[in-house]
Structure formats: structure tokens, C-alpha cells
Amino acid sequence: MCLILAAWRVHPDFPLVIAANRDEYFARPTRSAGFWPESPDMLAGRDLSAGGTWLGITRNGRFAALTNCRDPQSHDPSAPSRGSLVTGFLEGKQSSQAYLVEAAASDARFNGFNLLVCDGRELACYNNLEQRTEILEPGIHGLSNHVMNSSWPKVTTAKKQMQDALKQLPDSEGLFRFLSDDSIAADEVLPATGVSLELERQLSAIFVNGPAYGTRNSTVLLAGSDGHVVFDEQEWKENGSSGNRQRFSFNGSRH
Numbered sequence: 203m204c205l206i207l208a209a210w211r212v213h214p215d216f217p218l219v220i221a222a223n224r225d226e227y228f229a230r231p232t233r234s235a236g237f238w239p240e241s242p243d244m245l246a247g248r249d250l251s252a253g254g255t256w257l258g259i260t261r262n263g264r265f266a267a268l269t270n271c272r273d274p275q276s277h278d279p280s281a282p283s284r285g286s287l288v289t290g291f292l293e294g295k296q297s298s299q300a301y302l303v304e305a306a307a308s309d310a311r312f313n314g315f316n317l318l319v320c321d322g323r324e325l326a327c328y329n330n331l332e333q334r335t336e337i338l339e340p341g342i343h344g345l346s347n348h349v350m351n352s353s354w355p356k357v358t359t360a361k362k363q364m365q366d367a368l369k370q371l372p373d374s375e376g377l378f379r380f381l382s383d384d385s386i387a388a389d390e391v392l393p394a395t396g397v398s399l400e401l402e403r404q405l406s407a408i409f410v411n412g413p414a415y416g417t418r419n420s421t422v423l424l425a426g427s428d429g430h431v432v433f434d435e436q437e438w439k440e441n442g443s444s445g446n447r448q449r450f451s452f453n454g455s456r457h
Contacts, residue, residue, distance in 0.1 A: 203256045203269045204347055204417075205356060205381075205408060206318060207364045210325045211340035213371060218320060220423040221364060221377040222267060224256050225410045228418065228440050234448065235421070235435045244292045245433055245450055247419065254285020257421055258292050259431060263322045263454045265423070266291040271314025271331050272347040272395040272405075284315045291319045298326040302335045309333065316345055342368075347405075348393065355387035356408050374422045374434055381420040384409040384442065411442040429454045 204225035211217050224247075226232070231250035235258075238244050246258025257267040266288045291301050298321045305317055309330035318327045325338045327350050336350055342364055343350060344357035351357065360380060367376030387406035395402065410416040420436040431454050437445035 203267050203345075204405075204410070205360060206257075206267050206269060206345045207360050208318065208325060208338070208343045208345070209341075209364060209368055210320075210338055210343065212342060213368050214427075216371060216424045216426055218265065218325070218423070218425040219364075219368065219371070219377075220257075220265070220267070220421065220425075221360075221367070221381055222257055222421045222423075223381055223409060223417045224419040224421070225405075225416060226418050227415050229414070232418065234437060234446060235419075235433065235450070241289075241293055244289070246288070246292065247435070249283070249285050252283030252285055254283050255288050255292075256285060258288060259423060259425070259433060260292050261431075261452060261454050263320075263425060263429065263431070264292055265318075265320040265425070267318045269316045269318075269345055269347055271316065271329070272397070273314045273331065274396045277313055281313045282311055284312050284317075287312070287315065287317050291317075297321050298324040299335070299337070302326055302328040306330070306333065306335065316350065318345060347395070352393075354393050355391050355406055359383075359385075360408050372424065372432070374424065374432070377422045378420060378434070378436060380408065381417075381422075382409045383407065384411045409442070413440050416440065416442070425454075 206222040209219040233248035235247045243261040246255040259265045298319045314331045328335045344361045363380035370376040422434045424432040433450040
């Protein structure tokens with residue numbers, strides 16, 4: 203993922219609301235979200251290159267998602283895929299904190315990442331570059347390719363837009379609307395992450411609209427206080443043309 207918004211214990215009916223965009227090369231083979239045959243309680247997309255996933259939830263309400271940290275100077279192309287960190291939590295039984303302790307013990311093997319996990323009781327995030335675990339307080343949180351709640355323009359803008367979109371729930375179209383915002387930030391507020399200015403501009407948008415690399419999936423997840431889960435996924439093709447749209451709705455467990 204390259205942008206994840208999480209409303210944690212903000213809405214009275216939906217303790218966890220996720221709105222996320224996955225940015226990736228369009229040539230990278232991917233399977234749409236679905237329940238995995240070998241892990242039938244896990245709903246997630248699949249990276250067919252490395253076998254992991256970027257975001258998922260289970261029938262008993264375990265949620266996990268991951269963003270890469272943009273640090274081109276220290277990127278190791280031989281490092282293992284970070285997607286296994288997401289599936290590891292979804293397939294496990296540890297608490298959020300316990301799993302992040304486990305992830306921290308092996309974080310040096312991976313390129314930079316943020317791992318966001320929720321066991322239904324706590325929402326927590328681990329950043330392996332800072333080697334920091336944060337237990338998130340109730341509120342609206344934004345995560346891109348830097349630290350949690352950074353001042354990057356796409357993060358601050360999306361957090362404000364999510365606040366308004368929450369008022370429309372259970373209608374999720376407001377969430378999808380801001381996830382499709384392809385506005386480019388002004389040069390003076392762009393972060394300096396070690397990529398070219400042209401690429402920094404392109405990546406500053408909530409929705410990255412490109413011919414070879416861009417937003418491939420928009421996901422909205424509503425986890426209700428009654429245990430009911432709604433998972434919507436919109437796929438995107440090159441240059442922002444819409445692809446398949448699907449919805450999963452199931453009754454999970456309460457926490």
C-alpha cells in the first residue's frame with residue numbers, strides 16, 4: 203500500500219474504518235481480493251510475484267496492512283518480500299503488540315516498511331527504519347511511505363477528507379471519492395525523499411495516475427461494532443481507467 207487512512211474508534215457504528223490505495227507497477231502480477239484456499243478465513247489480494255499481500259482481514263476481525271518506506275539510497279533488491287509480514291499476522295493468533303515484537307526481531311532482513319495491525323482490541327504500527335512501535339489512540343490516522351501521521355501533503359489532505367466522508371457511512375462512496383483525488387501538491391510542500399522532482403510530484407497525489415506505475419487498487423473496509431464486515435475493492439488500470447469492482451460482506455466475531 204502507499205496510502206492507508208484508518209479511523210479507529212471514531213464512528214459509533216464502525217470501530218475500524220480503512221480507506222487505502224495500493225500503488226504499484228501495472229506489470230506486476232496480482233490476484234484480486236478473495237478468500238485464500240489455503241487460508242479460508244483470510245480475505246486479501248495476492249502478490250503473485252512474491253506470494254504475500256498488502257492488506258487483508260480475517261473472518262474473526264484481524265486486520266493488517268503494509269506500506270513501504272521510500273528510501274531509495276538504502277534499498278536492497280535482494281531483500282525478502284514484506285508482504286509475508288501481513289499474512290503472518292492474519293494467519294496467527296498473537297495480539298497486535300506481541301506480533302510487532304516478533305516482527306521487530308527480524309526487521310533487519312527487510313527493506314523499509316510500516317506494518318499496521320489490529321487484533322480488534324488495539325491498532326498498532328511498527329516502522330522498521332525507526333524501530334518504533336506505536337499503539338494508536340482513537341482518531342483518524344494516515345500512513346504513506348514515511349512515518350505514521352507524517353506531514354506529507356497527501357496524508358494531511360486525506361485525513362481531512364476522511365473526516366467528512368465518515369459522516370456519510372454506511373455509504374462508502376465518499377471514501378472512494380477522496381481516494382480517487384489525483385491532485386498534485388505544490389512544489390514548496392513536497393517532501394524530499396531521494397527521488398526526482400518529477401517523480402516526487404507524481405507520487406504526491408492521493409491517487410497516482412501513471413502509464414506504468416500508479417494506483418492499482420482502492421480498498422474501503424468497514425468493521426462494525428456488531429462484527430459485520432464490508433470490504434469493497436476497486437481495481438484500476440493504467441492512466442486511471444476503472445477496472446473490476448467487487449464487494450465482500452460477512453459476519454465476523456465481536457471483540
